Amino acid sequence: MASLETNFLGIKSPNPYWLASAPPTDKKINVLRAFEAGWGGVVWKTLGSQVKNVSSRYSAINFHGGKVMGFNNIELISDRPLDINLKEIVEVIKEFPDRAMIVSLMADNNKQSWHELIKKVEDTGAHGIELNFGCPHGMTERGMGAAVGQDPEIAKMVVEWVMEAAHIPVITKLTPNVHSVVPTGKACVQAGTNALSLINTIQSVTGIDLDTLVPNPYVGGKSVFGGYCGPAVKPIALKFLATISQNEITNKVPVSGIGGISTWKDAAEFLLLGASSLQVCTAAMTHGFRIIEDLCEGLLSWMEEKGYNTIYDFIGKSVPTLTHWEDLDINYHHVANINQDKCIHCGLCYIACEDTSHQSISITQGNPYNTYSIKEEECVGCNLCQLICPVENCITMIEHRVAPEYLNWKEFQARGLPLNDH
Amino acid sequence: MPIKNKRLSEEQYTHNFSEIHPPFENKEAALVEATRCLFCYDAPCIKGCPTRINIPKFIKQITTGNIQGSAHTIFISNIFGGGCSRVCPVEKLCEGNCVYNLLEEKPIEIARLQRWATDKIINNKTRVFERKPSIGKKVAIVGAGPAGLSCAHVLSREGVDVTVFEKESKGGGLMTFGIAAYKVTPEFCAAEVDFITSIGGIEIKYNSELGKNITLEELQKNYDAVYLGIGVGLANKLNIPGEELEGVVDAIKFIYDIRTNSLANIPVGNKVAVIGMGMTAIDAATQSKRLGADEVTMIYRRSESEKNCTQVELDIALLDGCKMQWLASPKEIIGENGKVKLLVCDVMKLGLPDHTGKPAPTPTGETIRLEVDMVIKATGQSPFVDLVNTYGLENIKGKISVKNKSQTNINGVYAGGDAVNGGKEVVDAVQAGKDGASAILSFLSDS
Ligand SMILES: Cc1cc2nc3c(=O)[nH]c(=O)nc-3n(C[C@H](O)[C@H](O)[C@H](O)COP(=O)(O)OP(=O)(O)OC[C@H]3O[C@@H](n4cnc5c(N)ncnc54)[C@H](O)[C@@H]3O)c2cc1C
Numbered sequence: 001m002a003s004l005e006t007n008f009l010g011i012k013s014p015n016p017y018w019l020a021s022a023p024p025t026d027k028k029i030n031v032l033r034a035f036e037a038g039w040g041g042v043v044w045k046t047l048g049s050q051v052k053n054v055s056s057r058y059s060a061i062n063f064h065g066g067k068v069m070g071f072n073n074i075e076l077i078s079d080r081p082l083d084i085n086l087k088e089i090v091e092v093i094k095e096f097p098d099r100a101m102i103v104s105l106m107a108d109n110n111k112q113s114w115h116e117l118i119k120k121v122e123d124t125g126a127h128g129i130e131l132n133f134g135c136p137h138g139m140t141e142r143g144m145g146a147a148v149g150q151d152p153e154i155a156k157m158v159v160e161w162v163m164e165a166a167h168i169p170v171i172t173k174l175t176p177n178v179h180s181v182v183p184t185g186k187a188c189v190q191a192g193t194n195a196l197s198l199i200n201t202i203q204s205v206t207g208i209d210l211d212t213l214v215p216n217p218y219v220g221g222k223s224v225f226g227g228y229c230g231p232a233v234k235p236i237a238l239k240f241l242a243t244i245s246q247n248e249i250t251n252k253v254p255v256s257g258i259g260g261i262s263t264w265k266d267a268a269e270f271l272l273l274g275a276s277s278l279q280v281c282t283a284a285m286t287h288g289f290r291i292i293e294d295l296c297e298g299l300l301s302w303m304e305e306k307g308y309n310t311i312y313d314f315i316g317k318s319v320p321t322l323t324h325w326e327d328l329d330i331n332y333h334h335v336a337n338i339n340q341d342k343c344i345h346c347g348l349c350y351i352a353c354e355d356t357s358h359q360s361i362s363i364t365q366g367n368p369y370n371t372y373s374i375k376e377e378e379c380v381g382c383n384l385c386q387l388i389c390p391v392e393n394c395i396t397m398i399e400h401r402v403a404p405e406y407l408n409w410k411e412f413q414a415r416g417l418p419l420n421d422h
Numbered sequence: 423m424p425i426k427n428k429r430l431s432e433e434q435y436t437h438n439f440s441e442i443h444p445p446f447e448n449k450e451a452a453l454v455e456a457t458r459c460l461f462c463y464d465a466p467c468i469k470g471c472p473t474r475i476n477i478p479k480f481i482k483q484i485t486t487g488n489i490q491g492s493a494h495t496i497f498i499s500n501i502f503g504g505g506c507s508r509v510c511p512v513e514k515l516c517e518g519n520c521v522y523n524l525l526e527e528k529p530i531e532i533a534r535l536q537r538w539a540t541d542k543i544i545n546n547k548t549r550v551f552e553r554k555p556s557i558g559k560k561v562a563i564v565g566a567g568p569a570g571l572s573c574a575h576v577l578s579r580e581g582v583d584v585t586v587f588e589k590e591s592k593g594g595g596l597m598t599f600g601i602a603a604y605k606v607t608p609e610f611c612a613a614e615v616d617f618i619t620s621i622g623g624i625e626i627k628y629n630s631e632l633g634k635n636i637t638l639e640e641l642q643k644n645y646d647a648v649y650l651g652i653g654v655g656l657a658n659k660l661n662i663p664g665e666e667l668e669g670v671v672d673a674i675k676f677i678y679d680i681r682t683n684s685l686a687n688i689p690v691g692n693k694v695a696v697i698g699m700g701m702t703a704i705d706a707a708t709q710s711k712r713l714g715a716d717e718v719t720m721i722y723r724r725s726e727s728e729k730n731c732t733q734v735e736l737d738i739a740l741l742d743g744c745k746m747q748w749l750a751s752p753k754e755i756i757g758e759n760g761k762v763k764l765l766v767c768d769v770m771k772l773g774l775p776d777h778t779g780k781p782a783p784t785p786t787g788e789t790i791r792l793e794v795d796m797v798i799k800a801t802g803q804s805p806f807v808d809l810v811n812t813y814g815l816e817n818i819k820g821k822i823s824v825k826n827k828s829q830t831n832i833n834g835v836y837a838g839g840d841a842v843n844g845g846k847e848v849v850d851a852v853q854a855g856k857d858g859a860s861a862i863l864s865f866l867s868d869s
């Protein structure tokens with residue numbers, strides 16, 4: 001029997017799924033319900049100087065009939081009194097000692113504030129601390145959140161302050177609102193952080209109300225840039241995670257993966273790119289804590305199918321397969337194939353290829369059904385037709401190597417091989 | 423019990439004749455369905471529509487919230503898009519071609535979506551088209567049915583001033599007077615006609631009958647061109663003994679009465695035989711049953727595989743409890759005191775294909791006798807042979823002959839719809855009206 005048990009810097013949890021620092025983790029009643037549902041841990045909603053929120057707060061992107069493909073918020077850190085938060089953390093730890101309790105922090109921008117806050121949190125018995133260097137809105141104006149995460153020097157300084165005082169593991173949460181997360185990640189690791197987590201939300205404008213002409217979320221006739229998350233951001237999160245896993249300095253610390261995790265498949269992908277714990281916010285906010293059931297069951301059955309006994313058997317396995325473009329094998333070639341028995345003649349492959357790709361699909365008019373077939377000699381193997389085909393395994397990509405040996409772009413140029421002639 | 427009316431309570435009539443294809447209840451339901459559409463390229467559904475509505479486009483427009491644009495996409499190809507969404511046998515047209523059928527999945531509910539896109543526009547008479555300024559040409563159209571009004575709308579859009587002559591006191595043709603009452607309501611038919619004419623430039627003169635109070639010569643003299651969309655007449659005769667008995671009725675007349683009276687006033691027999699297996703026969707049978715007949719038997723001289731109606735239509739009749747008598751051909755109707763009492767049929771067997779391409783039925787020599795008190799004739803409609811001959815219009819058994827889709831043998835006189843094809847669907851008549859309009863437009867610009 002495979003097991004999902006997780007040990008992140010000595011912080012143990014029955015599964016790698018923690019709820020990310022956000023409304024699902026902002027008070028005792030939620031967190032107890034989450035633990036009852038089976039979540040492995042929580043990162044308590046960021047604590048610091050108490051703030052005041054506005055109304056409304058959220059907006060979303062829907063896509064082709066599906067709701068909340070992307071989610072956006074303009075909330076700040078916890079707006080509840082610090083004392084109450086701390087008291088509730090103690091109570092939760094007592095009720096669920098086997099679950100991970102990490103507390104997210106964003107102190108005022110001086111050493112003393114950080115030291116005081118860390119002391120108070122450690123007194124609760126929490127297992128770890130997460131530094132919120134990523135909140136993209138509201139806090140930055142006060143020199144906190146993303147403002148810290150965007151400047152490696154400042155981030156390094158704050159992490160050093162924290163490490164002077166902390167006795168429990170420290171995870172530094174990175175903002176994705178940068179060209180690359182590696183410089184800040186490196187600075188934080190060099191300053192002594194025990195782990196990294198990423199990503200926080202991405203600055204965004206989700207849309208504009210076409211009657212009022214005001215972007216959403218709407219706050220009395222105005223709006224502000226918000227923080228984007230949910231399924232839409234997963235590819236960006238995976239990319240940032242991969243860069244952290246590839247860098248020799250940042251890959252020395254464990255990483256908690258965050259950003260758009262909604263299904264066990266997403267979870268497997270984060271683990272494969274080097275995350276060793278997972279955090280979820282939007283998926284829980286849109287469907288409730290019960291999603292933990294399939295997050296665990298799906299991951300376990302995939303692991304059993306693949307013969308992995310623990311998550312440590314496959315963490316990071318996909319990292320080496322991400323290479324540089326110039327190292328890709330130019331002699332690898334595959335072409336599309338349409339299974340005529342499965343084809344439903346919708347013509348989507350044809351029109352996409354004809355209008356926007358390589359004119360590699362031929363059409364034979366029929367009434368009412370046209371027949372579509374691949375012109376193999378024209379097909380560059382781009383995958384577009386396969387991506388849009390509505391029938392599973394109707395279009396498959398079949399390997400047709402140009403030559404048996406590996407050949408990369410540098411070598412291709414060095415040999416003076418010919419470029420396309422049309 | 424003989425033929426009589428008021429067989430049911432008001433509630434029963436209302437229930438029995440409520441809409442068979444109800445609309446989407448709300449926007450969400452329409453969106454769920456619209457989102458299923460794959461947006462096929464060179465879509466098979468379009469090829470299944472005689473008017474070639476750009477179906478994937480109008481469905482996409484529903485999903486983007488552009489309802490008026492969606493309605494425009496429909497109406498630009500088919501101004502009866504609202505009516506067609508209710509009456510088209512879509513199982514053999516657009517929906518029958520939907521690629522989901524190939525996945526053994528339910529096809530997109532194209533008709534229901536089309537209704538969703540058009541209902542409000544029709545009811546509010548939203549302006550979807552701007553009429554071009556008058557080009558100073560006048561066209562007379564005879565018949566305010568789907569063919570005539572479709573022709574009128576295209577012509578008016580292009581700035582032609584149109585006058586429609588209609589023998590009835592309402593427009594819509596068989597849409598108003600022929601289609602089963604549980605498919606379209608009289609209120610909808612009236613609203614659809616109003617919507618079509620709301621573009622302006624179309625005057626309908628009701629109670630004006632060609633051959634009675636107007637002549638073709640007059641129309642030719644006073645107008646730049648003439649379009650004939652007169653449809654076809656009553657049901658074909660059976661030509662068997664006993665046809666004159668009380669209780670033998672014409673399906674078209676029977677349905678016309680249903681469409682123009684309150685349901686409780688329509689007399690129907692206790693045991694009804696309906697002769698034929700086309701759409702009209704189905705409608706006559708189902709509506710007899712829904713009016714309270716105890717027993718309705720449909721009589722067809724071929725077998726089920728040769729039926730003219732679609733399976734969906736046959737299923738409606740079967741679910742209504744109608745019985746099917748396959749391979750039976752009426753031979754004689756026997757009466758008592760001048761009223762129908764017995765229907766005698768030859769039992770048939772199928773032989774080699776005849777001129778229609780279907781196996782020819784021949785009598786086996788055996789007969790069956792059905793005790794009935796009403797016989798409804800629904801074996802196709804007869805074209806207006808006399809009328810078309812009077813005006814020297816070339817025709818085949820009354821069906822007006824045309825070349826280039828709509829041109830008759832008389833210069834400047836065009837025709838289309840049931841009058842030409844002998845009786846197909848509303849959507850075919852709408853396309854015929856469009857074809858007629860484009861032929862007339864080029865005729866007008868040449869002359
Ligand atoms: C019982 C029945 C059920 C049907 N059910 C369906 C269905 O469910 N779906 C479907 O798509 N189709 C159905 N049809 C067929 C459809 O109604 C016709 O194909 C369509 O209405 C033909 O349109 P049209 O304009 O050619 O003729 P019509 O609709 O017949 O219109 C002809 C118009 O011309 C008028 N007219 C005739 N003679 C003269 C004259 N001499 N002077 C002035 N005006 C005249 C008539 O009053 C009428 O208004 C059904 C037909 C019948 C009979």
Ligand SMILES: Cc1cc2nc3c(=O)[nH]c(=O)nc-3n(C[C@H](O)[C@H](O)[C@H](O)COP(=O)(O)O)c2cc1C
Nearest residue numbers: 020021022046073132200229230259260280281282
């Ligand atoms: C409403 C809301 C409030 C959030 N508040 C915080 C916060 O206080 N501190 C923090 O570090 N991240 C906060 N986040 C970011 C999440 O912890 C997480 O990094 C992000 O939502 C990406 O994960 P997801 O795609 O699973 O939602 C918040 C997110 C949301 C949606």
